[in-house]
Amino acid sequence: MANHAFLYSQHIPDADTVDRDLREFVSTKFPMLVVERADDYHYWYINHPKMPYDGIQMWYQDRGDEFHFSKVAWDSHAEYPDEPEPNINPNDDVLEFRHGHGGRLWWWLECEVRMFLAHKYQCNAYDEGIGEYEEKHEHFESLNDYLKTIMVGHPNFERMVALEQAMIKECADSGMIPDDVLPILGFELSKVPTIEVVLREEEKS
DSSP, X not given: OOOEEEXXXXXXXXXXXXXXXXXXXXXXXXXXXXXXXXXXXXXXXXXXXXXXXOOEEEEEEOTTSOOOOOOOOOOOOTTSOOOOOOOOOTTOEEEEEEXXXXXXXXXXXXXXXXXXXXXXXXOEEEETTTEEXXXXXXXXXXXXXXXXXXXXXXXXXXXXXXXXXXXXXXXXXXXXXXXXXXXXXXXXXXGOXXXXXXXXXXXXX
């Protein structure tokens, strides 16, 4: 089960405009991805036809709908307290995202889409795992930039980045990451050690 994130604002336009803006952004920044929309459900699915896992799932609820917030089952850890529900105004429109199971690559791709929409529509943000937060209006040029940013402050920064890169390499070597996705990784797979090597180096230190 994956937790969800929410963007909410009175500046979110109608679903057709969101669809146009979303497609323009994805086609420009990630042309290898495909945007699918279910008109009757205000639902979008962004994926790559040759990549496994969930892709990016997004729902739209306008202010004409009665918004019901219900927590998705979340295996909470000590660092993820049981946060209160988001402070969504009755006049707010809502964009809801489901964090998929595709690991850091898909989480970064979702992050890019979410930051773009949050900035464009002046949204507040809420995540079931961390509560209310500020969606930073910045973009990462590559997966590698994203990894290095989220790992800042970790006591084993270099090891954690190396381990994430090694897991991506394993996915690519097994054919789970198509060739047209490799340029956005931001590092050369041929220079990345295997997971076993990274863990072995950790044991030595």
